[in-house]
Amino acid sequence: MxxxxxxxxxxxxxxxxxxxxxxxxxxxxxxxxxxxxxxxxxxxxxxxxxxxxxxxxxxxxxxxxxxxxxxxxxxxxxxxxxxxxxxxxxxxxxxxxxxxxxxxxxxxxxxxxxxxxxxxxxxxxxxxxxxxxxxxxxxxxxxxxxxxxxxxxxxxxxxxxxxxxxxxxxxxxxxxYEGGVRSMVVSPVTREDICTVCGLCASVCPTEAISINGKVVTKTELCIRCSSCIKNCPTGARIWEDSAMKNIASWLNENCSIRKEPMLFGIDE
Ligand SMILES: Cc1cc2nc3c(=O)[nH]c(=O)nc-3n(C[C@H](O)[C@H](O)[C@H](O)COP(=O)(O)O)c2cc1C
Ligand code: SF4
Ligand code: SF4
Missing domain, CATH: 3.40.50.360 (Flavodoxin domain)
Known part of the structure; x- marks a missing residue:
């Protein structure tokens, strides 16, 4: 074919x-x-x-x-x-x-x-x-x-x-299937001292959790923790402040540092 x-x-x-x-x-x-x-x-x-x-x-x-x-x-x-x-x-x-x-x-x-x-x-x-x-x-x-x-x-x-x-x-x-994401009602916060209210975070959020009303407003209950708003913010104003999220990131940093390689199925490697 x-x-x-x-x-x-x-x-x-x-x-x-x-x-x-x-x-x-x-x-x-x-x-x-x-x-x-x-x-x-x-x-x-x-x-x-x-x-x-x-x-x-x-x-x-x-x-x-x-x-x-x-x-x-x-x-x-x-x-x-x-x-x-x-x-x-x-x-x-x-x-x-x-x-x-x-x-x-x-x-x-x-x-x-x-x-x-x-x-x-x-x-x-x-x-x-x-x-x-x-x-x-x-x-x-x-x-x-x-x-x-x-x-x-x-x-x-x-x-x-x-x-x-x-x-x-x-x-x-x-x-x-087992596992699935832990239910956590948390979202990134905005550092208003360096936020320019450009609106980019709202435009990249997959769940419409962010709106702009003179400042960045986040509906925490809609957040899926994807971190798109953080990685796309041009000034670094979106951050994780929540201590549980910071602990998860530290744990991953300490325990998942050995490089894994892609796994491919259905072809002869
Ligand atoms: C809520 C959440 C749960 C995640 N769970 C896992 C996981 O179980 N195992 C893992 O290795 N990475 C996990 N990740 C990391 C993502 O799979 C990884 O960063 C991926 O590259 C993101 O894809 P994207 O860039 O297309 O959004 C998780 C990320 C988020 C936001
Ligand atoms: S992307 Fe960053 S600078 Fe722009 S509005 Fe959102 S938090 Fe503020
Ligand atoms: S982490 Fe993802 S879902 Fe949560 S507010 Fe940011 S862009 Fe929206």
């Missing part, structure tokens, strides 16, 4: 998942690449139809060893018709636990035919310069792995006779 069009469908608050998907697509060397970025609130309202003559790379970060609830809700709007898919999760160098299995199964329920899967590493959402956790990842080595993975997937698909050829992908994970 020929790959005529590649669609990247993703939920990616801090952009690492998006970067991995873009580089897998780059390795496929296909001219038609379309982005369907479901991260922002309008993503939750978007209905998507995919077709049997295209390839979809679908990706989300790992939250608590599972898929983020907002990613699942957005992906459930997709209708696929035997569309070949590459489910990808990106995690912050702790573990991906059941998330990749969950994404592969969800993709199959939506009508996709998963042909290969991958778990990549991205800078942890809770990482800072002072408390690094996989900072700078995906780095050049990860990017090269993503490109090579894309090239191998293309080879695999080119050898297939039809898009519904059954794949037997063994993905690690438990079913019923």
């Amino acid at each position: 020929e790959v005529k069009q590649v669609r990247l469908i993703y939920f990616s608050p801090t952009g690492t998942t998006q970067k991995v998907l873009e580089n897998i697509a780059k390795g496929m060397n296909c001219e038609n690449i379309e982005h369907v970025n479901l991260t922002l609130p309008e993503g939750a309202r978007q209905k998507i139809q995919t077709f049997s003559d295209e390839l979809v790379i679908i990706g989300a970060p790992v939250y608590g060893g599972r898929l983020p609830a907002d990613a699942i809700n957005r992906f459930k709007q997709i209708k696929a018709n035997k569309t070949m898919a590459i489910p990808i999760v990106v995690y912050g160098n702790r573990e991906f636990e059941d998330a990749l299995l969950e994404l592969k199964n969800l993709a199959a329920e939506l009508g996709f035919n998963p042909v290969a899967d991958g778990a990549f590493i991205g800078e942890h959402s809770f990482a800072t310069k002072d408390v690094p956790i996989a900072n700078g990842r995906p780095d050049s080595l990860d990017i090269q792995k993503a490109i090579d993975f894309g090239a191998k997937i293309k080879e695999k698909i080119t050898a297939l006779k039809s898009c519904d050829a059954q794949m037997d992908l063994k993905i690690p994970g438990r079913f019923p």
